[in-house]
Amino acid sequence: MTTDIAIFNSWLKQHEGLNLEFKAARNSFSHDKDLPDYCAALANEGGGMLILGVDDKTHEVVGTNAFHGNHAKLSHDLLNTIKIRVDVEELHHPDGRVLIFHVPARQPGQPVQSTGRYKYPMRVGESIVEMDNMKLKQILTELDPDFSTKIVPELKLSDMDESAVDNFRRKWAQKANRSEYLQFSTEKLLRAICIMSDSGINYGGLVLFGKKEKLDQLLPTSEIIFEWRGIKKIPHDFRKTWREPFSKIYDEVWNTIDARNLRSPFQEGLIQREVFAFNEKAIREALLNAVAHRDYTLGGRSIFITASPEDFDIESPGGFPLGITPDNILVKRFWRNRVIAETFEKAGLVERAGQGMNDIFSSSIREGKGMPDFSGSDSYSVHLHIPTQLKDKDFILFLEKVAKDKQILLSFEEIYELERIREQKTWDLQFKDKFLDLGIIERVGRTSGAKYILAHAYYKHAGKPGVHTRLAGISRDKRKELILSHIEKNEKGFVKDFMDILPELGRADINNMLQELRKDGKIKFIGPRRSGYWVLSGKTI
Numbered sequence: 001m002t003t004d005i006a007i008f009n010s011w012l013k014q015h016e017g018l019n020l021e022f023k024a025a026r027n028s029f030s031h032d033k034d035l036p037d038y039c040a041a042l043a044n045e046g047g048g049m050l051i052l053g054v055d056d057k058t059h060e061v062v063g064t065n066a067f068h069g070n071h072a073k074l075s076h077d078l079l080n081t082i083k084i085r086v087d088v089e090e091l092h093h094p095d096g097r098v099l100i101f102h103v104p105a106r107q108p109g110q111p112v113q114s115t116g117r118y119k120y121p122m123r124v125g126e127s128i129v130e131m132d133n134m135k136l137k138q139i140l141t142e143l144d145p146d147f148s149t150k151i152v153p154e155l156k157l158s159d160m161d162e163s164a165v166d167n168f169r170r171k172w173a174q175k176a177n178r179s180e181y182l183q184f185s186t187e188k189l190l191r192a193i194c195i196m197s198d199s200g201i202n203y204g205g206l207v208l209f210g211k212k213e214k215l216d217q218l219l220p221t222s223e224i225i226f227e228w229r230g231i232k233k234i235p236h237d238f239r240k241t242w243r244e245p246f247s248k249i250y251d252e253v254w255n256t257i258d259a260r261n262l263r264s265p266f267q268e269g270l271i272q273r274e275v276f277a278f279n280e281k282a283i284r285e286a287l288l289n290a291v292a293h294r295d296y297t298l299g300g301r302s303i304f305i306t307a308s309p310e311d312f313d314i315e316s317p318g319g320f321p322l323g324i325t326p327d328n329i330l331v332k333r334f335w336r337n338r339v340i341a342e343t344f345e346k347a348g349l350v351e352r353a354g355q356g357m358n359d360i361f362s363s364s365i366r367e368g369k370g371m372p373d374f375s376g377s378d379s380y381s382v383h384l385h386i387p388t389q390l391k392d393k394d395f396i397l398f399l400e401k402v403a404k405d406k407q408i409l410l411s412f413e414e415i416y417e418l419e420r421i422r423e424q425k426t427w428d429l430q431f432k433d434k435f436l437d438l439g440i441i442e443r444v445g446r447t448s449g450a451k452y453i454l455a456h457a458y459y460k461h462a463g464k465p466g467v468h469t470r471l472a473g474i475s476r477d478k479r480k481e482l483i484l485s486h487i488e489k490n491e492k493g494f495v496k497d498f499m500d501i502l503p504e505l506g507r508a509d510i511n512n513m514l515q516e517l518r519k520d521g522k523i524k525f526i527g528p529r530r531s532g533y534w535v536l537s538g539k540t541i
Contacts, residue, residue, distance in 0.1 A: 019048030037116035047105035063096020134379030148204035148337035164245035175348030204339035394462035
């Protein structure tokens with residue numbers, strides 16, 4: 001294996017991450033500890049490269065003397081210790097000797113064990129740590145089949161709750177616009193939706209259609225608990241538990257929640273409008289997600305719903321599915337129990353498998369309640385909090401006005417990004433150029449340190465023009481006046497002085513303004529680039 005110098009130089013421009021590690025190792029690198037740990041960690045994260053002889057901060061080639069003269073045997077050593085083949089390449093770079101360890105990805109279901117400081121190392125940021133039990137369990141169970149597809153040996157056709165089957169039959173016929181589905185026998189129906197096969201009925205069928213006594217006997221964790229609490233009251237005022245086929249109780253659960261729904265009225269001109277605490281689509285989607293995503297193998301754990309006039313929380317047993325995190329849950333799709341999810345789709349309970357979380361976030365943002373969150377989630381449960389109280393009615397009206405005035409239909413992704421801008425979370429924005437062209441956001445600053453805020457029209461309509469002024473900061477011209485005033489008063493000015501005067505700006509923004517003032521003939525630079533200073537034009541120090 002031979003790496004071209006040009007390709008190697010392109011690697012130096014990349015950021016270190018789960019799959020790329022630079023180490024200076026100018027003189028040595030631990031053969032028995034660090035080498036197996038880093039290679040095993042890279043393998044456990046999907047494979048990558050460990051490169052010795054490169055400074056991990058500057059990404060400059062510094063050269064390494066590690067394993068000089070015996071690098072050819074390292075691949076064999078690693079095969080004996082961590083049981084995977086790692087190709088080791090010696091590259092003679094113009095700036096020094098470099099060793100490249102090409103680490104393959106682990107096999108599905110097989111974590112790579114190290115003989116170094118850690119048993120099963122993994123990467124967290126720039127560090128190597130011991131793999132936690134939940135991560136290890138996720139890897140070990142990768143090859144396990146979907147739980148909902150597993151056959152329940154004791155389950156028979158007579159164990160199906162006919163009212164639950166009828167509920168699904170009607171919804172399926174209506175969704176598919178196929179009246180003949182209404183005539184399907186229970187067996188024909190269950191076979192058509194992959195709940196039943198010649199081998200028997202699977203756990204998906206038990207969860208959705210199994211009689212209560214069978215759930216009690218075979219899967220008692222398949223239950224939903226709902227508790228209602230009054231304002232600031234710790235003990236619950238109402239509690240109900242369902243351990244019945246989900247297809248039978250789906251509407252009942254919502255109706256029980258809706259019976260305690262509250263509305264927040266607000267005035268828009270002469271029109272009275274209102275927002276309900278519990279949005280039906282969002283709550284139903286949250287419930288469907290919990291049933292389809294939960295881990296049914298965890299004993300003693302149920303889906304737990306707590307609600308009050310101020311909050312709605314739903315806790316689902318089992319951590320996030322493999323590869324899903326709170327940060328990517330809106331863009332990645334994964335169903336822990338696919339048979340259940342696909343049955344929901346056939347019944348029209350969800351528009352498209354995996355779309356539910358977008359609907360939950362969209363309804364919450366469009367109703368001016370802010371964003372749901374997953375705070376409180378851990379390796380053993382997913383905790384979804386959905387805001388219930390109207391926080392910003394002006395944001396609702398602002399979105400509606402934008403859509404009307406610009407004659408556009410805002411997508412969920414665009415609504416989500418505008419909410420992030422409203423909350424001043426303005427990194428990794430995808431639609432900023434479109435929003436700027438439409439005039440619905442403003443840029444503060446001109447360089448990489450620029451931030452984005454909602455347009456002045458939003459804050460004016462909300463009666464908060466002062467907030468806009470604070471977020472926008474003083475104008476560029478005013479900032480230039482401060483720079484000139486400082487130079488005039490002190491007879492000269494250094495860049496570090498201007499950074500103290502304008503701490504909200506980055507060095508690049510300040511340098512841009514200095515160059516603009518120089519082009520306007522108002523200031524000039526004296527001295528070396530690194531230690532020089534600025535004076536007013538026509539003056540010398």
